[in-house]
Amino acid sequence: MKRRHLIAGLAGLGIGAANPVLAQPRPRSGEKPFRIYMALFRGWEDCAQGFKDYFVNQGIPVELIVRDAGQDKSKLAGFVAEAKEMKVDLVFTWGTTVTQEMLGPWDKPDPARHITDIPAVFAIVSQPVGAKVVPDLVSSRRNVTGTTYLVPLETQMALIQSYRPFSVLGMVYNPLEPASRITIDELTALGRQLDFRLEAVPVDVADGKPQPTSIPAKVAEVKAAGALFLYIPPDTFINVNRDVLTGAALEAGLPSFAAAENPVVNSKAMFGAVCRYYPVGQLTAYKAEQILVQKRAPADIPIDAPKRMAIMINMPVVRALGFYPPMNLLGLSEVIDPESRP
Template identity: 30%
Template sequence: MSRTGIVFCLSLLLLVPGPVLAAEPFPSVAMFEWQRDGAVENGFREGVQRRYPEARFYVYSAAEDPELLQRFLDEAATRDHDLYYVAGTAAARRVLAAEKKKPVVFTMVQAPVEEGLIASWETSENNATGISNRVPILNQLKALRRISSFRTLGVLYNPTNPDSRQQLLELERLQPFLDYEVLRLPVTAAPQVRDLRFSGPLAPEAVYLTHDPLIERLGHSVLERINGANLPSLAADMSLVTRRGALLGLVPDEYRIGRLAALSAMKIFEGSSPTAIPSSALDFFMVALNMHTVREIDVQVPFSLLVIADTIVR
């Protein structure tokens, strides 16, 4: 077989027959990944394999390339997959535009209703269902307010990423309720980082880093400047706290998102229509705190926040 960039993940055990499976005696899942394979994909695969140990996964890693994703969609159309899995809003939008019949389970989509991927959380009215990685931003801001009484909040976001934009819009919506002002800090390329203002009269008093792969990649250089200005930071990505130096994170458990998505997939394998399976988001979140950054920027963290932290970088 010629190499097409597709990775095959196979495991072999006997499967109880299901009413909607393809000709093969085990589920065949096409996994379209916009970013690198991670905890959510591991959770999804392990969840499916608990019920269907012989499930076969075809992993199509698009690396944020729309043309490559389209090639993979064309390739997948030649195979008899039982289900499409897709991670991220950008990829989910393209997959649902191209595939109207195969059941689709999405993950890592901040706002599936607002982005037009599904009709409502209760029923999609199409061939999709999924698990969102949405975290109540109000809760995030309240956690940050326990450390800093900021009145201006710089929001680092990527205008080309729909998930990043959705977080920005929600932060702007909440301004009158928590009495702060958003300062937009758009980033679409690495050279723009040096132009961001984190000190001086026009600088924010705290910084929110939205969930975005570009921001994650630039996290070290961005957070060096943020921490150098002694600004508290709140990240929507766990790795920005544990690996890049952000002060605080209130983030979803991505592995758990994958496991919940697997439950939706199993319902589909057993005959349910995606539109009959409500989409949802997690109702609990992980608190991450970087004590190196606490000491570096010289802030006080209340004991009430320390005791609920799931991850503390010491």
């Protein structure tokens, strides 16, 4: 019965959730709410909302201390000091910058400048390993865990397979970007598991710079190698030149899949998948619950991304290719179609 009163009390406050700063659930008599210090970088957005909603929905009493750096890196040192002074139960860090500044590198955090004794969860860090927040995704080996927001490659491949089974996957990449190499290695390994071959073609490099003009030829090369899909990785060079790449793919009659939102929504990639921030926030809160309620060590909680993702289908491109999505996938997807009639 007690628990139900609590849930009721929490939910009553939940109605006012539109104004997140006010959303500080009332402590329950006899049991103190968990105090969570939320360090944000670009204000209150979906991830923070998902984080907060999770506690409300699960009936876990929390007091959220919300601080927004407003994209000002210099404020973060103050946040660290404040969190330590308040002796909060948990720290939540949003984004790579905040996480790096507040939690420090995994191998040598500075107890004076970083949060070390208080358990922390991070969110919206695209490359936690690359950013040296954690040594690997299995364990942080310290008082930290968190979430990534990139759809795991395996999930991406399964998604492409569900659109149409394929045996050759094409990819055009920037050889100067080290991340591309990692993606190629991982995809090659996955190909052995899932029985497909990766056809990865680097763009031409001139004067130490990748040449966007070479993209259409490379796409044609991939197509000629028998690729059924073109894989578009989340990569800066590609993102900048997305129109050239996706346009070339469409021209070549090669369906394209993007692991980012822009190529699909604002360009001509045929379909794509990303993790939305709201479920990332929920998943981060889920890890916080494991630390606070179930008293698990953060080092024991692996870092991962939400299992399900937002799938987007660019319908004009689909029609132009005449390469239609299966019914079930269509049902699950967000369809981008400016001329949509239904």
